[in-house]
Amino acid sequence: MEKQVLPRRExxxxxxxxxxxxxxxxxxxxxxxxxPFITGVNGGAAFIIVYLVCIALIGLPVMLSEFIIGRxxxxxxxxxxxxxxxxxxxxxxGWIGMxxxxxxxxFYGVVAGWTLEYILKAVxxxxxxxxxxxxxxxxGGFISSPMRPLFWQFVFMFLTGWIVYAGVIKGIExxxxxxxxxxxxxxxxxxxxxxxxxxASGGIAFLFKPDFSKLTALGFLSALGHAFFSxxxxxxxxxxxxxxxxxTENLGKTALQVTIADTAIxxxxxLAIFPAVFAFSIEPSAGPGLVFVTLPNxxxxxxxxxxxxxxxxxxxxxxxxxxxISILEVVVAYISENFNVARHKATIAITIAITLLGxxxxxxxxxxxxxxxxxxxxxxxxxxxSSNILLIAGGxxxxxxxAWFLGHTRAQREASSDGQFPVTYFPWxxxxxxxxxxxxxxxxxxxGLGIIKV
Ligand code: PHE
Numbered sequence: 001m002e003k004q005v006l007p008r009r010e011x012x013x014x015x016x017x018x019x020x021x022x023x024x025x026x027x028x029x030x031x032x033x034x035x036p037f038i039t040g041v042n043g044g045a046a047f048i049i050v051y052l053v054c055i056a057l058i059g060l061p062v063m064l065s066e067f068i069i070g071r072x073x074x075x076x077x078x079x080x081x082x083x084x085x086x087x088x089x090x091x092x093x094g095w096i097g098m099x100x101x102x103x104x105x106x107f108y109g110v111v112a113g114w115t116l117e118y119i120l121k122a123v124x125x126x127x128x129x130x131x132x133x134x135x136x137x138x139x140g141g142f143i144s145s146p147m148r149p150l151f152w153q154f155v156f157m158f159l160t161g162w163i164v165y166a167g168v169i170k171g172i173e174x175x176x177x178x179x180x181x182x183x184x185x186x187x188x189x190x191x192x193x194x195x196x197x198x199x200a201s202g203g204i205a206f207l208f209k210p211d212f213s214k215l216t217a218l219g220f221l222s223a224l225g226h227a228f229f230s231x232x233x234x235x236x237x238x239x240x241x242x243x244x245x246x247x248t249e250n251l252g253k254t255a256l257q258v259t260i261a262d263t264a265i266x267x268x269x270x271l272a273i274f275p276a277v278f279a280f281s282i283e284p285s286a287g288p289g290l291v292f293v294t295l296p297n298x299x300x301x302x303x304x305x306x307x308x309x310x311x312x313x314x315x316x317x318x319x320x321x322x323x324x325i326s327i328l329e330v331v332v333a334y335i336s337e338n339f340n341v342a343r344h345k346a347t348i349a350i351t352i353a354i355t356l357l358g359x360x361x362x363x364x365x366x367x368x369x370x371x372x373x374x375x376x377x378x379x380x381x382x383x384x385x386s387s388n389i390l391l392i393a394g395g396x397x398x399x400x401x402x403a404w405f406l407g408h409t410r411a412q413r414e415a416s417s418d419g420q421f422p423v424t425y426f427p428w429x430x431x432x433x434x435x436x437x438x439x440x441x442x443x444x445x446x447x448g449l450g451i452i453k454v
Contacts (some may be wrong), residue, residue, distance in 0.1 A: 006429075007376040009074055010168040011246050017169075018245055019257055021326070022174035025237050026262035027183065028323030029111055030230040035266040036273045037290040038222055043214030044206040044284070050220050054227040055263055057438050060397075061432040062233045062395045064415065070242025071251060072406075072414040076333035077236030080243065084403060093397040097236030097330060100390035103382040104235070105327040106357040109160070110379070112320035113152030113362070115313050117142060118292065122309040127296040139292045144366030155356050156317075160324040160400050161351030164332055165344055168244050172325055179318045186315040187265065190272040193308050194279075203275030206284060207267075216353040224444045229387055231262055233397030237326045240333050251415050252423030267320075272312075276302065291316070328354070357382075388448030396441045401435035 012018045039047055073080035078094030085091075121127065127135055143149055163171045194200060227232050247250070273291075274299045277284050286294045295312065299305035328351065336346040360368060364377035373381045402411050408430055415423045423429065446452045 003253075010242050010244060011412065012173050012241075013169050014173075015091040015179055015249060015254075017173040018181045018241070018249060018254060018344070019261070021172050021322075022241050022254065022258045023261040024176040024180050024322030025232045025241065025326030026230060026323075027180075028107065028230075028232075028319045029115075029316065030226070030323075031262065031266040032269040032319050033291045034226065035230065036270050037287055038226060039207070039270060040209075040274075040277075040284040040290060041287060042216070042219040042222065043211065044274075045208050045210035046212045046215040047219050047223060048207065048267075049210055050215065051223040051227060052263065053380065054224045054440075055231070055259060055364055057367040057432060058224060058437045059227045059233065060255060060259050061429050061437050062228070062399050062441075063231055063238055063259060063381045064252065064429055065252065065399045065411075065433055066233065066236070066238030067242040067245070067251045067255055068402050068406070068411055068414045069398060070236075070239035070411070071245050073239075074243050076243065076337050077330055078334050079337060080236075081401070082240055085401070087370050090275075090397075090401060090405065093394060093401065094236060094334075096390050096394040096397070097234070097239070097299045097364045098334060100235045100328045100386040100394060101327050102354055102357060103386035103390070105160075105324060105354045107361045107379050107382050108320065108324055108327065109153050109355065109358045110149065110362045110365075112156045112324060113149055113154075114292065115142065115317040115320060116152045116155060116268060118150060118296075118313040119310065119317060122296075122299075122306075122313050125306060127300055127309070130300075132293075132297050135296050136293045139289060144369070146363060146367055148436065149362045149365065150359060153362055156320070156324070157351055157358070159321060159326055159447065161195070161347055163321070163325045164328045164351075165347045169374055172329060175325070176322050179322055183265075183315060183318050186311050186318075187268045187272060188226045189269055190308060190312060191316070193302070193304065194272045197276060197279040197302065199279035200275035202278030203273075203284075204271075206274050206278060221444050223448045224440060225388060225392065228391050228395055230266060232257065232323065232326060234391035234393070234398070235327065236330050236394065238397075239398070240330050241326065247417050248420075250417070250421035252425065252429075253422065256425075341412075389445070391443055392445045396438055396445065399433050399437045399441070403430065403438075 012021060069080050073083040075083050078091050078099045081091040081094050103276040163173065163175050232238065274284060277294060280298050280301045282294055282298060296309060299309035302308065331350050332343065332347050335341060335350060336343045361382060364379045369377060376384060412426055415426060
């Protein structure tokens with residue numbers, strides 16, 4: 001039997017709170033740091049179209065599947081499977097989620113820590129008078145130095161732990177409701193700035209005028225993998241958050257709104273970045289350094305750049321924080337409920353454990369750069385294993401579970417709150433969850449493991 005610490009499970013207090021928390025999880029470094037650079041690397045608009053198709057056809061069904069599992073079981077990710085499928089090995093899917101939570105938060109906390117350093121650098125006007133090469137060297141020097149990145153990783157993990165410590169309503173929901181509107185305002189300001197620069201049209205064309213000859217099979221696969229990462233799927237975040245959703249909420253609509261919000265913010269991040277990159281004739285395919293190296297350069301050349309640079313890194317830090325709390329919550333919910341430990345104690349212990357796991361990730365950018373596991377640094381190992389294997393495997397089984405194990409009737413009853421809110425797209429959802437999503441995910445999975453090469 002699963003033991004419960006709380007007499008009654010906490011539930012999000014309002015529809016807005018649910019959307020803010022779930023969209024807060026989805027919108028993160030994935031949207032503002034990763035999406036722009038992989039779009040740049042994959043040639044722009046054609047890649048975006050494929051990404052949008054992946055989001056709509058595969059991301060949305062997987063998200064609704066997770067919500068259905070969590071809300072019907074009213075449990076953490078492992079106990080949900082034990083409740084809905086007692087005596088079967090389905091609960092192992094929850095363990096996949098637990099493992100990916102540890103790994104992703106370990107390296108996510110490192111990159112999120114960099115954003116804090118960059119807020120300070122921006123405030124101190126630390127990029128002024130530097131050449132593009134010097135700005136690149138500044139970034140390289142910072143991430144490879146041992147102490148400063150660790151310090152910022154600790155600060156970021158402390159903030160994450162602090163919010164989760166306060167609880168589902170007083171922590172996660174409350175801060176998401178403050179931080180997400182702020183994020184929206186910041187990104188709108190940055191969009192207006194970028195779009196009113198002379199020469200912005202090159203960036204708009206790059207984002208919206210497809211050139212399909214630039215699209216490779218690898219681009220298609222990265223689009224699907226990124227859709228998973230960006231929507232926070234496959235780990236059980238949406239199962240855990242789903243378990244905090246009241247039966248009086250419309251699940252189909254919530255899944256749709258969160259998916260649209262995540263996609264809109266990714267596109268808005270692209271609109272804030274590429275017009276500026278093109279206006280100053282900078283190469284759009286800079287890779288992971290796009291945000292930390294290319295953008296400070298762009299801001300230096302732009303009127304008002306000093307303020308916009310600060311705003312941008314604040315935006316990045318906020319986005320990272322609301323995602324990190326969702327990852328931590330997956331583990332905290334499980335440990336506190338399963339072992340009957342107080343939530344506070346569980347939060348402290350898990351935050352410390354994950355921060356410790358992040359230390360070698362951070363050091364692998366410098367002093368531990370030569371320590372390789374299967375040819376990868378510790379950072380890359382965790383990133384690769386979690387994003388390319390665990391999330392995808394998790395999402396695959398979660399979708400199969402709803403489509404084939406729970407089945408049409410139970411899934412429909414939960415999704416529609418016993419018929420209160422019929423999900424208009426339900427027949428399509430079932431088809432996608434049964435066939436389309438698992439097949440597509442399987443192909444990506446084989447690719448992630450390097451079994452099929454394109
Ligand atoms: N969706 C988050 C982002 O885009 C990352 C994340 C992945 C969060 C998986 C939770 C689970 O940054």
